[in-house]
Amino acid sequence: MNSEKIIEINNLNKSFKDVHAVRDLSFSVRRGELFAFLGVNGAGKSTTISIMCGKLTKDGGTVIINGADADGAPAKIKNSLGVVFQSCALDKYLSVYDNLQSRAALYGITGDKFKARYKELSELLHFTDLSKRTLGKLSGGQRRRIDIARALVHKPEILILDEPTTGLDPQTRKLLWRVVSDLREQEGLTVFLTTHYMEEAADADYVVILDGGRKVAEGTPLELKNAYTHDYINVYGGDMGELSALGYPCREAGGAIRISVPDTAHAAALISEHRELFTDFEIFKGNMDDVFLTVTGKELSGGEGL
Amino acid sequence: MSTFFYMTKRNIKLFLKDRGMVFTSLVTPLILLLLFATFLGNVYRDTFKSNLPEGFEVSDKIISGLVGGELCSSLIAVSCVTVAFCANFLMVQDKVNGARDDLMTSPVKQSTLSLAYYVATVVSTLVICLIATALCFVYLACVGWFLSFADVMLILSDVVILTLFGTVLSSIINTFLSSQGQITAVGTIMSAGYGFICGAYMPLSQFGAAVRNTVMFLPGTYGTSLVRNHMMGGVFGEMTAKGFPDGVVEGIKDSVDCNLYFFDKGVSVGVMYAVMLVTVGLLIGAYVAINFIKGKKKKSGRI
Numbered sequence: 249m250n251s252e253k254i255i256e257i258n259n260l261n262k263s264f265k266d267v268h269a270v271r272d273l274s275f276s277v278r279r280g281e282l283f284a285f286l287g288v289n290g291a292g293k294s295t296t297i298s299i300m301c302g303k304l305t306k307d308g309g310t311v312i313i314n315g316a317d318a319d320g321a322p323a324k325i326k327n328s329l330g331v332v333f334q335s336c337a338l339d340k341y342l343s344v345y346d347n348l349q350s351r352a353a354l355y356g357i358t359g360d361k362f363k364a365r366y367k368e369l370s371e372l373l374h375f376t377d378l379s380k381r382t383l384g385k386l387s388g389g390q391r392r393r394i395d396i397a398r399a400l401v402h403k404p405e406i407l408i409l410d411e412p413t414t415g416l417d418p419q420t421r422k423l424l425w426r427v428v429s430d431l432r433e434q435e436g437l438t439v440f441l442t443t444h445y446m447e448e449a450a451d452a453d454y455v456v457i458l459d460g461g462r463k464v465a466e467g468t469p470l471e472l473k474n475a476y477t478h479d480y481i482n483v484y485g486g487d488m489g490e491l492s493a494l495g496y497p498c499r500e501a502g503g504a505i506r507i508s509v510p511d512t513a514h515a516a517a518l519i520s521e522h523r524e525l526f527t528d529f530e531i532f533k534g535n536m537d538d539v540f541l542t543v544t545g546k547e548l549s550g551g552e553g554l
Numbered sequence: 555m556s557t558f559f560y561m562t563k564r565n566i567k568l569f570l571k572d573r574g575m576v577f578t579s580l581v582t583p584l585i586l587l588l589l590f591a592t593f594l595g596n597v598y599r600d601t602f603k604s605n606l607p608e609g610f611e612v613s614d615k616i617i618s619g620l621v622g623g624e625l626c627s628s629l630i631a632v633s634c635v636t637v638a639f640c641a642n643f644l645m646v647q648d649k650v651n652g653a654r655d656d657l658m659t660s661p662v663k664q665s666t667l668s669l670a671y672y673v674a675t676v677v678s679t680l681v682i683c684l685i686a687t688a689l690c691f692v693y694l695a696c697v698g699w700f701l702s703f704a705d706v707m708l709i710l711s712d713v714v715i716l717t718l719f720g721t722v723l724s725s726i727i728n729t730f731l732s733s734q735g736q737i738t739a740v741g742t743i744m745s746a747g748y749g750f751i752c753g754a755y756m757p758l759s760q761f762g763a764a765v766r767n768t769v770m771f772l773p774g775t776y777g778t779s780l781v782r783n784h785m786m787g788g789v790f791g792e793m794t795a796k797g798f799p800d801g802v803v804e805g806i807k808d809s810v811d812c813n814l815y816f817f818d819k820g821v822s823v824g825v826m827y828a829v830m831l832v833t834v835g836l837l838i839g840a841y842v843a844i845n846f847i848k849g850k851k852k853k854s855g856r857i
Binding site for chain 2: 302305323326329331333335342350353354356402543
């Protein structure tokens with residue numbers, strides 16, 4: 249990852265009649281980064297992505313992707329972007345080969361050029377044996393790999409993953425992330441992710457949280473956790489009365505008593521002052537769910553962890 | 555150009571591989587065949603016989619040629635439009651299942667996609683309708699063949715014109731559809747209704763004057779009459795050669811809509827061609843304009 253900005257959005261605004269979907273939004277994404285874009289439904293994520301992809305016009309602000317302005321060179325931007333949608337947008341009655349052939353043709357990739365790219369992708373994403381299979385007959389995981397192949401068919405520099413794991417079983421989600429991770433390593437892709445799963449956002453290099461069309465927080469996951477969450481001490485086999493008397497909020501959680509402290513320094517001090525109460529314990533930071541809840545006052549409706 | 559070619563190929567393959575869509579497109583011809591087998595055949599026969607003067611003998615071959623010609627012309631006139639509608643539903647299904655969003659993330663022009671839908675629908679419709687036409691020819695050869703080579707060529711050109719008409723009409727209507735429910739509703743209305751309003755199920759001569767005059771404003775009526783003229787022209791020629799009075803032949807032509815009247819004024823075959831071709835031209839212009847306006851509105855988020 250380097251410091252070059254591959255996406256720069258400044259003061260972006262978009263309204264639909266009376267609904268102000270995006271308000272004065274500014275952020276940037278560095279080349280090679282895994283960037284997470286978080287927000288509840290209606291926060292403005294999809295509108296921003298639609299503007300980036302050239303599907304919607306903006307009311308104000310600037311969108312520069314890979315050095316091209318969205319107003320002046322939409323075709324150049326579209327060639328830089330590959331999009332994996334929440335649900336498969338390919339043709340279920342066509343074979344894997346036919347699907348990718350028709351999509352590649354959209355970028356002028358045909359004939360031998362397409363055959364060479366198809367070979368590369370089928371080896372990279374392990375679907376060489378699926379070429380003749382009809383898309384509708386593939387499993388969820390196989391179909392997801394073909395979705396990614398479609399997004400990469402024109403060798404984009406930015407891969408947009410729009411809630412790519414929603415509705416997938418844990419095994420398929422793991423598979424998808426392994427593929428994305430390999431692609432980042434091998435092809436140096438920049439990944440722009442929107443997700444409802446906070447565990448996925450926790451692995452991002454940089455996170456922007458939207459609420460009501462506005463950016464309400466940004467930073468690395470660690471910065472966000474430090475700024476917006478507490479540290480916790482899980483005490484096993486402790487006494488609720490004695491621990492509550494320490495003056496910090498306590499609650500039972502998963503067979504332990506969880507004490508909320510402002511930061512790690514407070515936790516360390518508390519434990520050394522009251523060694524007799526802390527015989528079996530662990531200290532950990534708040535997670536991205538806590539960050540999101542603190543920042544927006546809302547909870548994202550994600551599923552179980554990876 | 556290659557993008558257009560591959561998108562057209564994709565659209566044709568999708569239609570032909572979707573058995574549900576192909577079957578739906580064949581529902582109307584099947585309805586017509588069912589109606590013919592149950593009662594329409596007898597209605598046609600009675601219509602012809604009622605137009606013959608007392609004591610006039612007509613061979614079974616001529617009657618069968620007339621009945622078969624009317625059936626086949628109805629079948630072709632309806633199929634060209636309803637099959638086009640079903641084939642063109644692909645453009646709506648692409649919106650419903652998200653494929654359109656996927657296509658639009660690429661640098662492809664909206665006009666290329668629209669043209670690919672149009673050409674693919676024309677090709678898919680022609681494939682099915684030309685097969686149907688070939689089956690009609692086989693049927694006519696069995697019951698009573700009176701077509702000349704010129705008639706066959708003119709019938710094939712009618713199929714092309716009606717296909718172009720059905721495709722552009724469906725393109726315009728489908729532009730405004732965006733859900734599976736709307737596809738089903740429009741498909742049902744077209745399958746059930748188009749045959750009536752174009753005079754394919756029942757000749758316009760059997761409708762009241764008000765309905766007859768109203769449907770004369772619909773271009774499909776002229777398309778049906780074109781096919782009917784070419785499909786039945788040979789039988790009428792044979793009847794004239796056999797000494798049938800002109801009045802009798804014209805009476806039958808009136809009863810099966812080979813002769814059309816726009817508020818009592820006769821419409822020639824040349825005018826029928828002109829109506830169809832001008833309509834296709836105007837509708838293509840309207841389709842391009844609608845796409846342009848809708849494209850701009852969609853990008854700005856107003857629809």
